[in-house]
Amino acid sequence: MPTQEKNFWATTVDSPAVAESCELPETVDVAVIGAGYCGLSAARTLAKRGASTAVLEAETLGWGASSRNGGMVLTGMKLPAPTLIKRYGMETVRRMYAASLETIDCVEQVVREEKIDCNFSRCGHLEVACKQAHFDGYEETAALTRREFHHELRIIPKSELRREIGSDIYFGGMVDEASAGLNPARYVAGLARAAQRAGAYLFDHTRVTSVELETNRGAGKFRVRTSRGVITARDVILASGAYTTEATPALRKKIIPIGSYIVATEVLPADLARELSPRSRMIYDSKHFLYYYRLTPDNRMLFGGRAAFFPETENTVRQSAEILRRGMIGVYPQLRDAKVEYVWGGTLDFTLDVMPHAGKIDGMYFAAGFAGHGVAAATWFGTKLAGLISGEPNDIPFDGIKFPAAPPGLRSGNTWALPLAGAWYRILDFFT
Numbered sequence: 001m002p003t004q005e006k007n008f009w010a011t012t013v014d015s016p017a018v019a020e021s022c023e024l025p026e027t028v029d030v031a032v033i034g035a036g037y038c039g040l041s042a043a044r045t046l047a048k049r050g051a052s053t054a055v056l057e058a059e060t061l062g063w064g065a066s067s068r069n070g071g072m073v074l075t076g077m078k079l080p081a082p083t084l085i086k087r088y089g090m091e092t093v094r095r096m097y098a099a100s101l102e103t104i105d106c107v108e109q110v111v112r113e114e115k116i117d118c119n120f121s122r123c124g125h126l127e128v129a130c131k132q133a134h135f136d137g138y139e140e141t142a143a144l145t146r147r148e149f150h151h152e153l154r155i156i157p158k159s160e161l162r163r164e165i166g167s168d169i170y171f172g173g174m175v176d177e178a179s180a181g182l183n184p185a186r187y188v189a190g191l192a193r194a195a196q197r198a199g200a201y202l203f204d205h206t207r208v209t210s211v212e213l214e215t216n217r218g219a220g221k222f223r224v225r226t227s228r229g230v231i232t233a234r235d236v237i238l239a240s241g242a243y244t245t246e247a248t249p250a251l252r253k254k255i256i257p258i259g260s261y262i263v264a265t266e267v268l269p270a271d272l273a274r275e276l277s278p279r280s281r282m283i284y285d286s287k288h289f290l291y292y293y294r295l296t297p298d299n300r301m302l303f304g305g306r307a308a309f310f311p312e313t314e315n316t317v318r319q320s321a322e323i324l325r326r327g328m329i330g331v332y333p334q335l336r337d338a339k340v341e342y343v344w345g346g347t348l349d350f351t352l353d354v355m356p357h358a359g360k361i362d363g364m365y366f367a368a369g370f371a372g373h374g375v376a377a378a379t380w381f382g383t384k385l386a387g388l389i390s391g392e393p394n395d396i397p398f399d400g401i402k403f404p405a406a407p408p409g410l411r412s413g414n415t416w417a418l419p420l421a422g423a424w425y426r427i428l429d430f431f432t
Contacts, residue, residue, distance in 0.1 A: 009185035031233035036066035039239030041382025047198035062188030068346030073180035095397035103376035116190030125179035238366035242349035261320035262304035
């Protein structure tokens with residue numbers, strides 16, 4: 001079978017039906033822009049609490065990063081704990097780390113309550129060290145995590161690494177048993193069906209073109225203009241991530257859309273699959289310009305990374321296929337003769353400070369900047385935003401931290417400088 005420029009996960013799921021003829025309601029309590037994990041999680045929670053909620057999606061439900069990622073449900077954050085502590089202080093970082101653990105529980109609870117068939121498994125994740133210096137830092141990381149965050153990480157020396165991964169190129173590893181894996185397309189489809197069952201209105205192929213705040217006698221409401229008409233809402237949630245458009249310019253200038261690309265092999269023999277990943281971990285390496293990889297439930301090797309920094313196009317997807325294949329064989333020489341059957345790309349929402357953010361912007365609720373942790377984080381943030389709208393106290397540790405704008409050339413809609421960012425990460429990988 002030749003390589004298909006197609007998302008493997010999309011072949012495993014039927015998208016929820018959306019009534020094409022259904023008209024937009026004139027008024028709702030909450031309009032949610034974006035039908036990914038965050039938007040659908042928020043809609044599900046709001047609808048269960050009796051709020052009339054409409055989800056507005058420019059493409060199909062789950063079309064963006066939510067159905068194209070590696071399906072890794074990861075603890076922790078993108079930046080190392082010492083960096084975070086220096087930036088925000090220990091108490092805030094304790095709350096952030098606790099939230100990151102809570103995100104995994106949140107996904108597991110949603111899967112269980114809604115009976116979503118998405119191969120959810122608490123298989124744990126394995127970080128592998130590309131340099132001895134990286135491995136030498138793992139012990140300090142594990143000790144800090146145990147002492148300050150009351151969470152256990154397990155160090156795997158190189159001599160024992162074959163129990164975790166069928167590769168000899170790394171200097172050791174670190175395991176977190178709390179992380180999980182799932183089929184991301186099935187999960188987002190299940191979230192959509194759950195939101196529908198709860199009573200939320202879901203509209204695909206409904207592009208938002210502008211959002212205007214109108215005030216009358218001190219009370220405000222939003223007029224959301226779309227390709228299918230206008231809808232009025234008391235509150236708006238921006239859950240558009242890397243695909244945020246000029247309809248919400250204040251958020252758009254904060255987002256850095258970075259391409260991430262994945263290949264998937266043919267189905268591998270069971271004994272070879274066990275050799276490559278004996279414990280079916282979610283695996284990623286210690287580089288800035290990292291690779292991430294895992295077995296799929298049907299024993300394909302899924303291998304991804306920042307093969308190109310530009311958001312996905314036909315050209316970047318094709319170019320990435322060979323780059324990732326070479327990277328995969330570098331890790332696993334056993335796959336030299338394995339056929340790559342699928343290649344696809346997606347776009348992640350990074351921020352300049354590489355942190356997730358949530359709260360309000362221009363009077364609208366938002367969450368963004370998941371930076372590769374979106375399966376768990378976006379689900380959790382969606383429930384939290386729904387809670388704020390429902391009157392719950394704000395306990396989101398990422399709300400209120402400084403949220404810098406992206407420089408011109410990196411921000412969404414104007415990404416000419418992204419290759420320079422990629423080159424910088426390669427330089428960091430060389431020297432660190």
